[in-house]
Amino acid sequence: MQTDPAQTLAPPMLELSKVVKSFGPVVALRSGSLRLEQGSIHALVGENGAGKSTLVKIVAGLYRRDGGDLRLRGEEVDFTSTAQSKAAGIAVIYQEPTLFPDLTVTENIFMGRQPTGRFGRIDRKAMRHEAEALFQRLGVRIDPERPAEGLSIADQQVIEIAKAVSLDARVLIMDEPTAALSGVEVDRLFAVARSLRDEGRALLFISHRFDEIFALCDTVTVMRDGAYVATTPIADTTVDELVRQMVGRDVTELFPKTEAEIGEPLLEVEGLTRTGVFHDISFSVRAGEIVGLAGLVGAGRSEVARAVFGVDPYESGTVRLNGRTLPRRRPDTAIRAGLALVPEDRRKQGLVLESSVAQNIALVIRNELAKAGLITTGMENRAAKVWASRLEVKTNALSTVAGTLSGGNQQKVVLGKWLATEPTVLIIDEPTRGIDVGTKAEVHRLLSELAGRGMGILMISSELPEVLGMADRVLVMREGRITAEIDRSDATSENVMFAATHADGAHA
Amino acid sequence: MTATTTSSAVARTYRDYDRPLWQRILLTREAAIIGLLVIVAVVASVSVRGFGQPITLTYLLLDVMPILLIALPMTLIMITGEIDLSVASIVGLSSVLTGVLTQAGLPFEVAAVVALIAGAVCGAVNGFLVTVVGLPSLAVTIGTLALFRGLAVGLLGTTAITDFPDFWTDLAKMRVGGSNIPLVLFLFLALLVVFTVLLHFTPFGRGIYAIGLSKSAAHFSGVHVERTKMILFVLSGLVAALAGIFYTLRFGSARGDNATGLELQVIAAVVLGGVSVFGGRGAIHGVIAGVLLIGVLASALRLANVTSDVINIITGALLVLSVVTNSFLAWLRTRRRAPGGKPRVEASTAG
Numbered sequence: 112m113q114t115d116p117a118q119t120l121a122p123p124m125l126e127l128s129k130v131v132k133s134f135g136p137v138v139a140l141r142s143g144s145l146r147l148e149q150g151s152i153h154a155l156v157g158e159n160g161a162g163k164s165t166l167v168k169i170v171a172g173l174y175r176r177d178g179g180d181l182r183l184r185g186e187e188v189d190f191t192s193t194a195q196s197k198a199a200g201i202a203v204i205y206q207e208p209t210l211f212p213d214l215t216v217t218e219n220i221f222m223g224r225q226p227t228g229r230f231g232r233i234d235r236k237a238m239r240h241e242a243e244a245l246f247q248r249l250g251v252r253i254d255p256e257r258p259a260e261g262l263s264i265a266d267q268q269v270i271e272i273a274k275a276v277s278l279d280a281r282v283l284i285m286d287e288p289t290a291a292l293s294g295v296e297v298d299r300l301f302a303v304a305r306s307l308r309d310e311g312r313a314l315l316f317i318s319h320r321f322d323e324i325f326a327l328c329d330t331v332t333v334m335r336d337g338a339y340v341a342t343t344p345i346a347d348t349t350v351d352e353l354v355r356q357m358v359g360r361d362v363t364e365l366f367p368k369t370e371a372e373i374g375e376p377l378l379e380v381e382g383l384t385r386t387g388v389f390h391d392i393s394f395s396v397r398a399g400e401i402v403g404l405a406g407l408v409g410a411g412r413s414e415v416a417r418a419v420f421g422v423d424p425y426e427s428g429t430v431r432l433n434g435r436t437l438p439r440r441r442p443d444t445a446i447r448a449g450l451a452l453v454p455e456d457r458r459k460q461g462l463v464l465e466s467s468v469a470q471n472i473a474l475v476i477r478n479e480l481a482k483a484g485l486i487t488t489g490m491e492n493r494a495a496k497v498w499a500s501r502l503e504v505k506t507n508a509l510s511t512v513a514g515t516l517s518g519g520n521q522q523k524v525v526l527g528k529w530l531a532t533e534p535t536v537l538i539i540d541e542p543t544r545g546i547d548v549g550t551k552a553e554v555h556r557l558l559s560e561l562a563g564r565g566m567g568i569l570m571i572s573s574e575l576p577e578v579l580g581m582a583d584r585v586l587v588m589r590e591g592r593i594t595a596e597i598d599r600s601d602a603t604s605e606n607v608m609f610a611a612t613h614a615d616g617a618h619a
Numbered sequence: 620m621t622a623t624t625t626s627s628a629v630a631r632t633y634r635d636y637d638r639p640l641w642q643r644i645l646l647t648r649e650a651a652i653i654g655l656l657v658i659v660a661v662v663a664s665v666s667v668r669g670f671g672q673p674i675t676l677t678y679l680l681l682d683v684m685p686i687l688l689i690a691l692p693m694t695l696i697m698i699t700g701e702i703d704l705s706v707a708s709i710v711g712l713s714s715v716l717t718g719v720l721t722q723a724g725l726p727f728e729v730a731a732v733v734a735l736i737a738g739a740v741c742g743a744v745n746g747f748l749v750t751v752v753g754l755p756s757l758a759v760t761i762g763t764l765a766l767f768r769g770l771a772v773g774l775l776g777t778t779a780i781t782d783f784p785d786f787w788t789d790l791a792k793m794r795v796g797g798s799n800i801p802l803v804l805f806l807f808l809a810l811l812v813v814f815t816v817l818l819h820f821t822p823f824g825r826g827i828y829a830i831g832l833s834k835s836a837a838h839f840s841g842v843h844v845e846r847t848k849m850i851l852f853v854l855s856g857l858v859a860a861l862a863g864i865f866y867t868l869r870f871g872s873a874r875g876d877n878a879t880g881l882e883l884q885v886i887a888a889v890v891l892g893g894v895s896v897f898g899g900r901g902a903i904h905g906v907i908a909g910v911l912l913i914g915v916l917a918s919a920l921r922l923a924n925v926t927s928d929v930i931n932i933i934t935g936a937l938l939v940l941s942v943v944t945n946s947f948l949a950w951l952r953t954r955r956r957a958p959g960g961k962p963r964v965e966a967s968t969a970g
Contacts (some may be wrong), residue, residue, distance in 0.1 A: 152626045422839055443841040451838065463832045465899060467637075474829055474840045477822035485820045492635045500631050508637035528840070 118392035124149045124183030124313035125170065125201070125282050130179035131169040132165055137555045139165045143179070144339035145332055147282060148315040152304060154324040155317045157334035158357055158519075158547030163317055167284055171203045172196030183282075200276030203284045209265040212260035217242040219259050220274045220428030245273045249285075249303045272303060283307060286316040289323055290545055293408040301327050319349045319545065320574075328561070328609050333357055337400070358549055368559045368581045377567040378450070378536045380419055383428035388414045389591040392428070396536055396567040401558060403582025404571045406611045412571045416538045420452040421445045433535060436524050445473060451534035453525050455541050455571070457518070461525040466515035468506055470494035472528045479532075498527030503553070517552030522537040526557065543577065555581060575604045648893035648945060649905030663919035666877050670919050673799040683793065683914035685710065685862040685878060687807050687907070687959030689885045690892075691814040692855040694906045697889055698818070699830045699848055700898025701749060701756040705888045706859040707881035708767035709741045711874075715771040718780030718873025727784050730970060736859045741767055742856020749852065750845035764882070772875035780873040791868035796805075801863060810858070815903045823847065830900030887938050888913050913937075 113137060123146045130143040143166045147153050158161050167182070168174045170189030183199055190196040210219045218225075226241070228234040242255035252270050259267070268288055275283055285304075289297045304314055318324055324331060325345060333340040333356040340356050344595060376395040382391040389411040395403045404412050406592055415421035419430050419441040430437045432448045442452075455461035462471050473480060473491035480490045495509050499526050502523040506516060513524055520532070527535065542558065543551040562568055572578050578585055585602045587595040587610035595610035636643060642649060658903050688705050713734040741763065748759040759842035793802040818824040818962035829839050830844050869875045891910025894901030913934055920930045951964040 122771075385662070396858050442839065443843065446841045454839050460832065463829050463836045463840075465832045466829070470828075474825065474837075477825045481822050484822075485816070486822055486825065487820060488635075496633050499633055503631055505631075506633070508634045510636040510638075 121149075122182070124178070124487070126172070126182040126186060127181075127595075128180045130166065130169060130181060132169060133175045133177055133267075134175055139337060140169070140176075141337040142339055143169075143334070143337070145315075147315055149281070149309055149313050150311045151330060152308050152314040152316055154328035155315055155334065156321075156324065156331060156353060156357060157340075158549055159332040161357070161547075163334055164612070167203060167286060167315075167317070170196065170201060170284065171328035172201075178539050181473065192235060197278065197280075198278065200281040200570065201284070202271075202276065202278065202280035202282070202288065204268055204271045204288060206287045206290050207264060208271045210259040210267055210270060211261070213258060215256050215258055216253055216262075216270055217255040219270055220245070220255075220277060223495070230618050231426060241277065242273070245277055248306075249273060249276070250306060251299060263296070265292045265300065267290075267497065268300065269303065273305075276307070280312070280460075284315045284317070288316075288318065289318060289320060290539075292521065297323065317542055321549070324353075325350070335359060336477045337372045345373065348349055354548055358545075368401060368555070368583070369563060371399040371559075371563045372565075373400050373465075373583065374565060375527065378419070379429075379431040379433075379434055379571065380415075381429050383415065383418060383430065385414070385418060385423070385425045387591075389418070389588075392593055394586055394593065396569050396598070398535075398565045398567055399570045400561050400583045401581050402579035403585040404569060404588065405573075405575070405578045405585055405607050406588035408573060410588040410611065412588050413540050415570060415588070416452060416540050416569070417445040417454070419445075420450060420538060422452075446532055446534075449533075449535035451529035451532055451537045453522075453537070453539040455544075457521050457525055457544075458514075462513045462521060464512070465519075467510045468499060468504065468513055468516070468524055469509035471495075471524050472498050472531055475528055476531050494531060495527075498531050499524075502527045502557070517547075519546035522546050522550070522554065526554070532559075534566065535567070537561065538569045538571075540571045541573065542570060543572075543574070575607060578602075579604060580605065647905075649850055649902050649908065652892055652905055652908040652912060652941075656908045656915065659912060659919070660915050663915060667919045667923045669922045675918065675922070677794060677799045677801055679914055679918045680804055682918065683910055684801075684803055684807060684869075685866055685881060686888055686910050686914070687880070687887050688810065688858050688862045688865070689855075690889050690906050690910050690958075691810055691903070692851060692858050692887050693885050694892075694894055694901060694903060695814065695824075695827055696756075696851045696855055697886075697894045697896065698827050698898055698901050699851065700834070701848060701851075702760065702886070702896075703742075703756065703852060704760040704882050704886075705741065705743060705745060705763040705854045706765055706862075707878045707886060708764045708771065709738050709856055709859035710863035710866055710878040711879060712741065712767045713738050714772075714867040714873045714877040715775045715875050717867050718776055718783075721783060721873075722780050727787055731751035731864050732861075733903040734864055735857060736855040738858075738860020739853050740856070741860075742853040745851070745856065746802055746849040746852030750849050750864060755804075762848070768875070768879070775873070775875045777875070777952060781871055781923050783871060783873075788871050791865055811903070811907070818903055823850075827851075828829070830897055884913070887934065891938055891941050939965065 116617045125145070127143055127145045130140060131138070140162045143162055145155065145166065155163055162192050162348065163172065169176050172193040172195050175189070175191060188197070188199060194474055211222065214222070221238050223269065225233045226237045238423055239255050249269065249272065251271065253266055259270070263268070266294065272283070274356040286393055286508050288300060304316070308314055316324070326454065330342060330344055331348065331353065332342040332355060335357060376397045378396040380395070381393045382406055391418050394402065403498040406412050414423060420435065421440055425439055432445070433452055434437040435448060437445050437448060437450070458464055462475065469488070469491050472495040476494065477486055480486055480494055482490070492509050499506070501567055504523045504527065505520050513521060516524065539558070542554050546554070558570065570578070570581060579602055582602070583599050585599070585607055586593050587597070588609055589611055595606070597606060597610070669675065693703060693706065716737055717727070718735040719731045720733055721727050723778045742877060743758055745756070745763055748754050789801060795802055796798060818827060824848050826837060826842040828849060829840065829842055832842055863877070868875055888910040889906050890899070891912065892906035894906060916934060916937070918929050920933065
């Protein structure tokens with residue numbers, strides 16, 4: 112799709128055409144095609160389950176393809192291990208890097224290939240100098256001598272990138288790198304990515320965030336249902352066009368919050384404080400209302416939600432639900448009183464990944480399901496069936512292990528598990544993080560419907576369009592404090608962002 | 620995933636299971652251990668002289684009784700991902716307490732109740748250090764293993780107390796009617812029912828599995844992680860003390876070094892029975908089969924005049940083999956299906 116004749120002459124850095132991969136009878140990738148040019152940042156988009164991860168894993172050497180071509184600089188390659196893929200100059204940076212927490216940044220970069228001096232001793236000095244040079248080249252400031260423990264995810268990603276650069280990787284694949292980053296961190300990551308592009312490397316950027324794709328990438332490839340759909344220069348396409356290609360239809364309304372009767376306050380939080388985490392947090396959520404809680408990553412939003420729900424402690428303040436004061440640190444009491452929390456980390460906090468869909472949905476209501484103190488799998492299945500079908504969880508059997516579902520379906524299971532408790536107030540932390548456009552719309556429709564039936568909803572979200580589209584009222588947090596409360600009619604991305612980044616946000 | 624647009628109008632139906640019933644019953648680790656137990660028992664009755672005699676069953680059951688008893692709470696503890704290594708020392712301590720208090724003139728029944736309470740307190744100490752102080756149970760119970768054993772030996776020295784009421788010592792060895800079934804088996808069966816129901820048919824049991832698979836997801840789902848563990852450690856101490864009283868009566872002897880090393884046999888049997896050392900997996904029937912398998916094997920080999928060193932080697936090898944087979948089978952399954960399972964779902968939900 113590149114029109115520059117000089118580039119069409121040289122073989123592309125990495126080319127996949129009609130790659131097929133199936134697992135048993137199940138076809139994960141029907142026809143995957145992708146063409147990465149050097150000195151270019153290429154976006155790969157598609158709904159969850161479109162086959163992006165499978166394609167990346169084939170390039171990374173984790174899976175072997177069943178058919179199709181995989182060419183590196185025009186030469187046919189076939190990776191049977193990740194080591195081969197690495198040696199060929201391909202580096203994959205995952206959303207959550209896995210560093211050795213007790214080793215220093217430098218040691219992590221050079222793990223397994225430390226420069227050695229006399230008698231095979233590790234040459235720490237050379238190693239540190241090289242790490243410093245790498246960081247300078249990437250234009251970031253990280254102390255190479257500090258331990259990896261406690262580094263932000265953004266810094267950990269930069270270290271993975273530094274590692275890739277020191278290995279002279281020519282192809283860098285970033286799988287949803289920005290999902291857990293704040294605005295400033297995203298900007299820095301993009302600066303690094305651009306400098307790598309200008310060095311002539313080929314970058315593949317996988318993301319669900321269109322604004323980032325349009326800000327960073329040169330070309331975009333869309334996949335759907337395990338197959339290639341289209342590749343277009345970024346300048347020649349629009350968000351609407353991409354969404355149409357991804358879902359095969361028009362998505363007219365992504366954020367359909369409908370008008371609902373606003374009733375009595377259900378959840379009232381007053382003066383909630385936890386030293387160093389959040390301070391003097393007061394707000395209320397009324398029946399039929401969706402309250403958006405916006406702010407940068409690290410502003411303390413999730414921490415407030417967890418404290419209100421009772422899984423985290425707080426030092427002072429009160430939480431009242433339906434007029435009753437909830438005790439501290441008692442999630443079970445909060446649940447019985449009618450509070451539900453769909454947590455931020457679906458895989459660690461939301462689900463027991465290795466349990467079945469049925470067991471997950473029935474976990475919170477296990478005491479209510481039991482008859483005379485006894486519970487059977489049959490009871491769990493009956494309850495799970497109701498919620499799985501109401502939320503249209505895509506699986507054949509209730510015994511399917513939750514961890515094998517796609518992100519969107521996992522989120523539906525978490526929602527089902529909490530809606531089964533019939534809560535009066537639902538706190539939902541990043542309702543649509545890492546889930547595809549189609550399911551996203553379903554989740555939004557569901558939240559709107561729940562509010563319409565009189566539920567109070569506190570929605571934490573880092574996606575501004577989501578907050579602006581869904582919330583009746585927007586609370587903005589910055590560094591552990593609520594800096595603004597903006598009504599739906601007045602909320603704009605500008606005033607919410609301003610409150611999230613400026614101390615005197617209330618006057619925005 | 621475009622099913623959202625194409626099939627949302629069609630109501631989805633869900634099967635309860637993705638595998639047929641026979642597979643869910645037979646293709647399990649528990650079924651494999653039960654099968655192995657049957658094979659070993661049949662082969663032993665045929666080929667080992669004397670093993671087929673009814674009296675063998677009596678001694679076999681009496682021998683494995685302390686392990687059977689302690690394995691019940693140990694299964695629950697290990698499914699939460701914790702471990703209790705102090706059980707054999709609690710057996711010793713309870714034995715000594717029963718002996719010393721009886722010798723001091725207390726009625727045996729009172730002494731036994733005091734020993735049971737002491738066992739529960741020992742369990743509570745473990746539970747306190749694990750749940751309130753937040754130390755790893757492996758370290759805590761290695762410490763209390765030494766502590767409780769030290770107390771037991773300190774109380775009685777190296778002597779033994781052998782004077783117990785005949786009624787109770789006879790009861791411990793008594794058989795039902797003219798059969799070869801020891802009476803104490805019914806005590807075990809009662810506890811078996813209690814622990815099976817607790818683990819497999821109560822909300823509390825559902826919490827135990829959830830804790831073992833994901834502590835934080837359990838916490839976020841309103842499961843009392845710490846309280847559950849505390850209860851299990853107390854139960855473990857209590858049952859270990861009960862086993863200690865039985866042990867004392869059966870051999871008519873209270874000694875500080877009674878049942879030394881028993882904890883390893885219990886844990887070996889529990890792991891052999893299919894309980895994961897990482898928590899979250901396992902079932903009571905597998906554990907019972909595991910205990911009996913080790914018991915039958917040891918008893919048959921002893922009758923065949925195999926020395927105890929060799930018996931240890933064989934049971935040890937069996938344990939290692941079972942753990943290796945388990946990981947090997949798991950590895951095979953993930954290879955046969957989609958690695959990580961995800962692509963399988965991607966495609967199966969794509970249409």
